[in-house]
Amino acid sequence: MRAWTWTYEGxxxxxxxxxxxxxxxxxxxxxxxxxxxxxxxxxxxYPGTYVAGCYDRLESTVAGHRTENEDLVNLPNWLPLRxxxxxxxxxxxxxxxxxxxxxxxxxxxxxxxxxxxxRKSAYALHEGSGRLHVEQCRLVHMDEPHLAAQRxxxxxxxxxxxxxxxxxxxxxxxxxxxxxxRGLANRHLTHWLTGAEGDDTDWLRCRTVNSDIRIAxxxxxxAAALPAVxxxxxxxxxxxxxxxxIPVAAGETVAVDRTVALYTSGTPAIGSPRQAxxxxxxxxxxxxxxxxxxxHAWERLWRRAELEVPGEAGRILRLHLFHVLQTLSxxxxxxxxxxxxxxxxxxxxxxxxxxxxxxxxPYLNLHFPEVSxxxxxxxxxxxxxxxxxxxxxxxxxxxxxxxxxxxGREETQELHLNPRSGRWLxxxxxxxxxVGSAVAYNVWQYWQATGDTAFLQAEGAETLLQxxxxxxxxxxxxxxxxxxxxxxxxxxxEYHDGYPGAAAPGLDDNTYTxxxxxxxxxxxxxxxxxxxxxxxxxLSERLRLAADDPERWADIAHRLHVPxxxxxxxxFAGYGELAELxxxxxxKRYGDIRxxxxxxxxxxxxxxxYQASKQADVLMLGYxxxxxxxxxxxxxxxxxxxxxMWRTTVDYYLRRTSHGSTLSALVHAWVLARVRHDxxxxxMEEALTGDVADVQGxxxxxxxxxxxxAGTVDLVQRGLTGLEARADALLLDPSPLPQLSxxxxxxxxxxxWDVALGFRTEGVRVEVAQSDADPVRVMIRGREAxxxxxxxxxxxPRGPADDGVRPAGPS
Numbered sequence: 001m002r003a004w005t006w007t008y009e010g011x012x013x014x015x016x017x018x019x020x021x022x023x024x025x026x027x028x029x030x031x032x033x034x035x036x037x038x039x040x041x042x043x044x045x046y047p048g049t050y051v052a053g054c055y056d057r058l059e060s061t062v063a064g065h066r067t068e069n070e071d072l073v074n075l076p077n078w079l080p081l082r083x084x085x086x087x088x089x090x091x092x093x094x095x096x097x098x099x100x101x102x103x104x105x106x107x108x109x110x111x112x113x114x115x116x117x118x119r120k121s122a123y124a125l126h127e128g129s130g131r132l133h134v135e136q137c138r139l140v141h142m143d144e145p146h147l148a149a150q151r152x153x154x155x156x157x158x159x160x161x162x163x164x165x166x167x168x169x170x171x172x173x174x175x176x177x178x179x180x181x182r183g184l185a186n187r188h189l190t191h192w193l194t195g196a197e198g199d200d201t202d203w204l205r206c207r208t209v210n211s212d213i214r215i216a217x218x219x220x221x222x223a224a225a226l227p228a229v230x231x232x233x234x235x236x237x238x239x240x241x242x243x244x245x246i247p248v249a250a251g252e253t254v255a256v257d258r259t260v261a262l263y264t265s266g267t268p269a270i271g272s273p274r275q276a277x278x279x280x281x282x283x284x285x286x287x288x289x290x291x292x293x294x295x296h297a298w299e300r301l302w303r304r305a306e307l308e309v310p311g312e313a314g315r316i317l318r319l320h321l322f323h324v325l326q327t328l329s330x331x332x333x334x335x336x337x338x339x340x341x342x343x344x345x346x347x348x349x350x351x352x353x354x355x356x357x358x359x360x361x362p363y364l365n366l367h368f369p370e371v372s373x374x375x376x377x378x379x380x381x382x383x384x385x386x387x388x389x390x391x392x393x394x395x396x397x398x399x400x401x402x403x404x405x406x407x408g409r410e411e412t413q414e415l416h417l418n419p420r421s422g423r424w425l426x427x428x429x430x431x432x433x434x435v436g437s438a439v440a441y442n443v444w445q446y447w448q449a450t451g452d453t454a455f456l457q458a459e460g461a462e463t464l465l466q467x468x469x470x471x472x473x474x475x476x477x478x479x480x481x482x483x484x485x486x487x488x489x490x491x492x493x494e495y496h497d498g499y500p501g502a503a504a505p506g507l508d509d510n511t512y513t514x515x516x517x518x519x520x521x522x523x524x525x526x527x528x529x530x531x532x533x534x535x536x537x538x539l540s541e542r543l544r545l546a547a548d549d550p551e552r553w554a555d556i557a558h559r560l561h562v563p564x565x566x567x568x569x570x571x572f573a574g575y576g577e578l579a580e581l582x583x584x585x586x587x588k589r590y591g592d593i594r595x596x597x598x599x600x601x602x603x604x605x606x607x608x609x610y611q612a613s614k615q616a617d618v619l620m621l622g623y624x625x626x627x628x629x630x631x632x633x634x635x636x637x638x639x640x641x642x643x644x645m646w647r648t649t650v651d652y653y654l655r656r657t658s659h660g661s662t663l664s665a666l667v668h669a670w671v672l673a674r675v676r677h678d679x680x681x682x683x684m685e686e687a688l689t690g691d692v693a694d695v696q697g698x699x700x701x702x703x704x705x706x707x708x709x710a711g712t713v714d715l716v717q718r719g720l721t722g723l724e725a726r727a728d729a730l731l732l733d734p735s736p737l738p739q740l741s742x743x744x745x746x747x748x749x750x751x752x753w754d755v756a757l758g759f760r761t762e763g764v765r766v767e768v769a770q771s772d773a774d775p776v777r778v779m780i781r782g783r784e785a786x787x788x789x790x791x792x793x794x795x796x797p798r799g800p801a802d803d804g805v806r807p808a809g810p811s
Contacts, residue, residue, distance in 0.1 A: 003315050006110040011098045013044035017701035018694050020046060023110050023117050024345045025138060028329030029145035030262055031344035034117050037081040038097035046177050049075045050344045051264055053337040055406040056208035058185035062415055063424040070405040072351020073188040074175045076204055076217055078260045080168040081152060085125065085132055087161040093126040112322045115142055115298040130158030141290060143297035145331045146261050146280055151287045153255040160250045167221050167258055169204040171238040177347035178702050180417045194240040196233040197278050202240040205274045211406065214265035216273035220281040224255040257287040301325055305367050306746040309716060313740060316688045317716065320709035327706055328364065333374040336381060338404060342703025352403040352411050356707030358438040363714040365449035366725065366747040372446050373455060379439050380459040382408025383466060390470050397469025400436045402429055421602035428497040428505040431490040436467040437516035441624065444523055449725040451750040457535050461527050465543060468524030468553055471517040475556045483561035489513050491572060493617040495597050495607045499574065509573040511618050514560045515633055521557035525550045562637055568649045571617050581610040594660040594696065613657045615664035619650060622671040626722060647675050662690040662708035670719040673735050681739045687712050717745055721759060725749055729777040734759055734797060752776060763796035
């Protein structure tokens, strides 16, 4: 089972916060970090529980400026459970914890297949007269989204007496999980109240300070399979504790089960969060039954998300997929939430929604399309806020925020801290208006994969057209170039937010921004033409479109400016005039230069002066568009983009990128899989280990990088296969790496719930499960094969399709 488990042997306080992140358990509604239940918050530990979409806004003073920040709220901690022993005839010993100095053995295992975290520890008794063995199994229920549970078992070795267990609900928590945010206001909870029900249940309720979300937790604590000698509640304003004293004989094992329910006022169909939480733990089955139903729920998920990749790469990919599914599960389809860039695993980026859905939804479209639609619904419901932001900027259409939270306003901070220099600096990343193109791209990709025309003709069309209107109104005609230009933006690179010495931030003609804007404008016109007449009339009236707007979109789409220099595509106008950086010198002086921007600022310099990028920018176009489509986009813009020019451009930026984002290795692996196989695997390995090894140096303890995790899975699903889900066919163009030449997965494609694709060096195996749907048309490099439901075919891209159609089943 090593392929499905993640085990840490021994206890290392220095890496504990990283392990807590990677051992987070969740179900799409809420998640809890894998913190030790015996240990309070401290340098080595940060317990955190987060409900999807539960935000609160506070004011702070930073560098003399008054600022607002909205955070995903760290909710009351349900994990606390500490214990000590009283051997017969002796006084109680100290409370045990991994940090107590009495720990003699420790291991923890994350079971990906079953969605559980198991911790095993052994402690020496204070008098040295024996040992206490502790095993704890924890789950956040995947079928009952408001429930969590843990069983803690105690085994007495060489002694007999009593085990005293104290468990609690702790409302005295703040958002302090990110060091650089600790100067900001962080107490998001208020109006605490605690209580007890019966002889085994305690509850705590509170609310957020400004968003006024009511929160309640209830915990049922019982000694399993035998009565406790005592069970006593102790209540304070912000904490509810329960103490159990359990007799134990030498060699005997006793256990304590805790079942916890978490509700907020955002939950539909409840009377109150407190009443719902208390009722849920009262009616919940015992731990064993909860564990069984939880296992079954995970097994159903894995059947839909099947991914067969051999070796260590496959093991890491399963870990990545596990965390994606814990953040965005089928329960997410019932919520009004977006894609949090750091999952529900920590407080970095304050739990905000960026453009990471661009790397997440392509995977979900082909496995959990109902989740994709819900996430697109999050954007559509915030379309009025995006339109308001555009009007405030003097533009038509929708200007989506770079960072989004509860209501769709721009949440990007105006100042950010450089930890290297200690200075607070202006933050211009809100100029990354390309996030709107990402939203539009996801609308189109969802429709291509699902055929959900009802969505496309309603919410999808409105979203796509409003983004197109924004780009059309942002484009300015330049008669000297006879081209449209887009000024004052920041591209995906993020290092460059202005020209050296310029008074105002922003760049002109960022290629990624202009090309994706052109794509959006053309797709908007295509969707407009495909709408039924009644739909066009209604949208035209509601959006106040002019009769000639669609044709104007097409005109702008064909004449947006793309800058070049020295035979390569420029990242933005003027990029080629910037100074070259002494890359070797900086690597020699600093070693890790991923955050080159912070290094240069601390030196009194600025990265804006140099041809140096944080992450893929121009090359992001190779991630979004397959080679044929990208060449067509440039041809429509009046430029030639052949394989040689693209390779030259790729090589140019490879030498000038510091990879300061986990997304950079992913995108470079994706692009290089098509143009430079030998280097692609190097970046693939970095993308795989980005969070596992915390390659960014201390960022993963603050939350996983969800876009990079989902992106590595999608790199196998689409990047190495050339898979495109089109209305009339599945397109494949395999480009397997030597290190990853044998793999397979299942997808949902339009009316087909189960299409299995297997890739080998000798060809592709396509199996379509039995159904009443039409046959699946598969195109591989111009070769066509039709696979009827209930059959399997093998297709060799180098030759004709295997004519031996066989019934579906084991190969």
